[in-house]
Amino acid sequence: MRILVADDDDYTREGLIEAIDWSDYGIAQVYQARDGEEALRLATVHQPDIVLTDIRMPRLNGIEFAEKLAVASPDSKLLFMSGYMEVDYLKSAIKLSAVDYIEKPIRIPELEKAIQKTVTAIRQLKLQDELNGQKLELEKFKLANMLRTKTGHDEEIKRLCEVAGFPAANRQYRGMAIQFGKGSKTERDRLTEIHDVWKQQGFPSIAERLDTRTLLIVTAFQRQEEERIASLAAAMLRQFPDLTIGIGDLSVTGLDGVADSCRSALSALQHSFYRPELRLFSSDRTKSATAAVRSDVFVEFSHYLKKEPEKLSAWVDAFCDELIRDATLSRDSVQSMFASFAQAMLREKNGILIGFHQIYQAQDAKDVIEQADSIEEIRLFMLELCRAYQEEVQKASPYSRTVRSVMDYIASHYGDADLDIQRIADQLHMSAAHLGALFKQETGTTIKQYISDYRLELAKKLVRNEHFKMNEVAERCGYASASYFAKVFKAATDMTPVEYRKLTSG
Template identity: 45%
Template sequence: MRLLIADDDDYTREGLRESIDWKKYGISVVMLAGDGAEALRLCTIHQPEIVLTDIRMPKLNGIEFAEKLSLRSPGSQLIFMSGFMDVEYLRSAIKLSAVEYIEKPIKMADVEQAIFKSVRALEEKQAQGAVYRQKNELMKQKLAGLLRDEHAVLDEITRQCRETGFPADKRYASFIIRSRNEDDEAYVDLEPITKEWNDNGFIAIGEQLDRKHCFIVVACQSHEYKQLYTMINRWLNKNDRYMVAIGEEANGIKAIPRSYLASRRAMDRSFYDSDTRCLLSGEEKSSPNEWHTGALPEFYKLSNSNPEQLGEWLETLFASFREKRYPAKEKVIALLDTMAQMLLGDNRKLIETLANEHGFADAEHYLKRCGTLDNAESFMLAVLSVWMEEKRQTSGYTRLVQEVISYVAANYRNVDLDLTMIASHMHLSTSYLGKLFKEETGTSIKQYISDYRIELAKNLVENEHHKMHTIAELCGFASASYFVKVFKAATDLSPMQYRKKS
């Protein structure tokens, strides 16, 4: 915070500066002026938050200085000092909204009290301003949301335009800004983006669509569009972690929803072309009425009859996506998600393997948040890899034994899982199923369940973020203490010893 002391008496100026602990009040800069004209010049340049001024000064007296100050530095708080306590000066001081009036000869306690009162008034004013700005920013975001909604009521839009100062009678450009970072922590911060556009002469508002996307509406005339595109390209050059999709020009408020949808279609192309950072509407390829109608049945057929061909088949499918670049991202993701669910099902072991060996910590929801086709392909190939590995491990068994293995994979978290539950599910006797499983695998179902849980637990123990009670629950053990006991019996190490060794 900055403060100016204006007084023609050298002793008063220097004495005030040296006698008060200004840092106690949050004041880091103290400036001095010997007359009203010099004080006005310094205030114009430095815009001090507090001005402590004598009323009787050469060149400009305190009242004349204060009148000009209200135009040059309107945010400054005034504190008057004078030994002339006549009525006219008091009236002028009150009219100019002086925070305090200090009588000479000056008492330091009076000055400090006046400074404290001024600082508190400034803080209250700043707090009120922050609340107002926050409220206004929320209103602008709400307005941006209405502007992209084709069902919004025009009278409500007009009212909010009036309240926020956004023009309701111009042409508009709209665009979506997206983070290129696929990390879950990536974030597009709306406020500094709209501020930069407004600081460069445009009138812009926006809405935070989600963590990685925001929608911007800019009011401008047709002749300003070239300048707008220049601004976008310059902004992208400074911010290489973002991409922009620009909608068609909107001639009036009612056309903004169509412009927004055009910017969304343009942004969809980034799924296929993540290297292009400025995407324009109208460049989308048209999609045929029928698109890979047989992809899902063919995938299902291969997974059952010729699973070894699925890898090559998936590569061909993704090559086709890149060549044709349709349909919309949502349709591609929906298709791939269905395929992934066919392979993963409820098999928690496969999902945990995807996390531990391939880094897909949230495999169940990864595709829906996937930003590029390349990332979607990497995920699908990882899913296929862990699925094929499990299939190879069980390929030598009969259908009934494979069904037992699949049931364990889907239900191992259930602490009550045992031979009786599995036999009941398969409508077989426990003696028959237990004997069949032991003959083919060389181990009992009870031992297989225990080994399955321990192998999964080993992977989780290696991850230092998991607590033991969480691992016990995830792996189907009745309690953390029982888990520790079983784990040590199987590995000769406690879970903590195993973690340190790993």
């Protein structure tokens, strides 16, 4: 909080400032003035929460100063002090809504009591304002949701319009879907800023938060103001460089048409997935994203995955180009499709997890794709995944089909603590002795050692990531216990897992 102390007597003014520990009352800044004019100037600039002023001052007395203060700093709370107890002054102080009136000579305990009373009153007012603001925001949110979903009775919608100051008739309406960039400020901060833009331009608006990064704004305007909507949206993009906006169809049927306008705004926003560089999308200029995935896509993908893996990257790249040209497949459909592709690649070659820095388990690949803002982000991720897949295929290519099957089985089941040569041999319908001899002959190592090395390499990757606890690393990599894992890790690296993490984290 801030306080301004105004008194023409230097001894009194400076003595009060020195005598009170203002921090006890949450007051961090103390300003002082020698007369009414200086006090008014300081109050105008600094907007103090509390003004402690003498009534009798030169150039501008306390009452005159207080009258001007009500205009210059209307939220400031007044504390009058004076040795003059004339009835007229008291009446003036009461009329000006002074919090208290303190008689000179000032008694510090009385002044402290008056300051505490004022601070308490200010905090209560701020709390009430905050609660009222939250309630109003919730009412606006409720109204926006009812209009978008076509729920709620007419009387309830009318009541909410009145509370929110949103016109219920004689207006045109548009829905706008607004998406924030990753890492933006909190929703409430951005919502307030965006509302301020529309308010400053005279457009009533309400908003609904659809998720952590998406707002749906409904604005009302006169017919002659329609052209200003698009220009104001463009101005918002200049003011907020991380926003993307989809503008919905015009509702000419009153509030009943808001739902359709909101739906078209969300559909328009979907096209930022294909053209993120544009940032402003209008429903009348975009295709409807309602098409289905063509039936032969998964057959094509499976062919290149298993028969021609060296051509898989080129196919994924060309398929992304095809999707961008068409731009009719919804974002969810594209993400779901590529997540399926990624899962299939990891099922075929789970060894990708060891060398691929972005993912630690199959679910991570799905998460990366579902969090992508654009198809270009998905393309880059999938191409990197394709390269990792092709490297795994290339590494296994010198070996026989049987040895490759052993390697693939280990890559898929390394997390099972009871994985051993007998289990693998049973899976391949071979004797353990024959399988072990064949594997060592081709690779130069035993199956047991290969399992141990595989687990250790993956464990190193997980240990380097500080998000994983050591017992979790042990469990994921197929070690029977965290203590056994630590023992094996130490024997292989001459470091404990904790020491290795410290060393590799820089």
